[in-house]
Amino acid sequence: MRVAIAPTGTALPVVVADKQGFFKAQGLKVTFQVSNVSISDQLATLGRQFDVAMGTQPALITAAAHRIALANITGGAIDSKANPQTDFVTSAASGIKSYAELEGKNLGALSLTGNIHYAVLNAAKQAGAPLDKANWVVGTVPQLPDTLRAGRADGIEEIEPFASMTVANGGVSLGSPFRSLGDEAFLGIFLASKGWADANEETVLKFNTALSQAADWIKANQADALELMGTYTGASKAVLAKTRIPDYRFQTTAADLASVQGADTETWIELLREFGNFKGRVSPADVLPGWAK
Incomplete structure (x- = not known):
């Protein structure tokens, strides 16, 4: 799997899962690359340069409205009242x-x-x-x-x-x-081309499980996690000392993915209708893997 990440705290579980061997334990060979292009530009690499990339709900929904077939394969970092990101x-x-x-x-x-x-x-x-x-x-x-x-x-x-x-x-x-929007919201999601996601249920769920294990490791090893964050963000030790590591939530079953990300997608569709002159007909089923039920 080829994964594009951003130089932010939201990408930390990918780096941890690689360094701590969680991907390997799931039988996955994952390589990641830090990208500094905008999220909207990053989506064009899916199915070509990368299999998975970090993205946002509005970008995904807008792509679907333009008949660009992408899928939300899991959530990630949470922005919350207790831990804003x-x-x-x-x-x-x-x-x-x-x-x-x-x-x-x-x-x-x-x-x-x-x-x-x-x-x-x-x-x-x-x-x-x-x-x-x-x-x-x-x-x-x-x-x-x-x-x-x-x-x-x-x-x-x-x-x-x-x-x-x-x-x-x-x-x-x-x-x-x-x-x-409320006390908490998904800060970002992980995206793949819909064709690839539809054909790789087992791989996707193993990837999500490794990320969930990484999230547990991060929670238990905050100092080491911050040090790892510095390796790909370029942030100084002084900045990292004041940085709040996100909380994370990944969906590791098909039912959980359908339930959690389906509801989140509905929220963002309504926001796009209000602020994005969005008139497309997009449903959660359009932007989730076909097996997410």
Whole structure:
């Protein structure tokens, strides 16, 4: 299996499963590569350069509406009230201290089809500041803090460990945009081409089981896990010392995948209809492996 990961805490279970031998114990040969391209661009590599890539619910649903056959094979990191993993960070010079002040500003996004982005749109609308007229600058996870520092954006959406790093360097935290959706939300999902996922149920579930074992190891070995995070994110020890490792939740059976990710997909379809001019007809069954029932 060839897996593309992002340089973020959400990818940590993949690295741990490789280093601790959980993939090997499942009889899997997995190679991973850290990618710095945007999530939307990464989807084009599935079924070609990679078998599995990290992605988001909005990108998946939008792809399905355009008849690009992809499948959600498991969830991953959780953004929760107790353990937030995302933030919207503004520059001190902008004077912006709440989502209610974002209307009409220059803002940095990780992806205009990403779940963090739609959560930001939802948070701003709930605060009475719809972002219809915002000027968006799209960048990768490591690029956006530099965009903020250079004054090209008044605020940026970010993920750990770069969110904490940006705040530590003088940024102003507005809090996780996912709180506009509830106390917890899947921060991301793992995607594959639907044809590959449909034909590889056993492999997918073994992959998910290895990730779940990695999540247990991370919880029991926080210091070692943070050290591993530094090997692929490039974050310094000082930044990692202040970084919150995510909680993770992976689906290891077909029934669990259908139940958990099916419900999550419904939530995101409704958000896309509200904020994405989305008029496509997509159901959870369209974006899950055929055996996920």
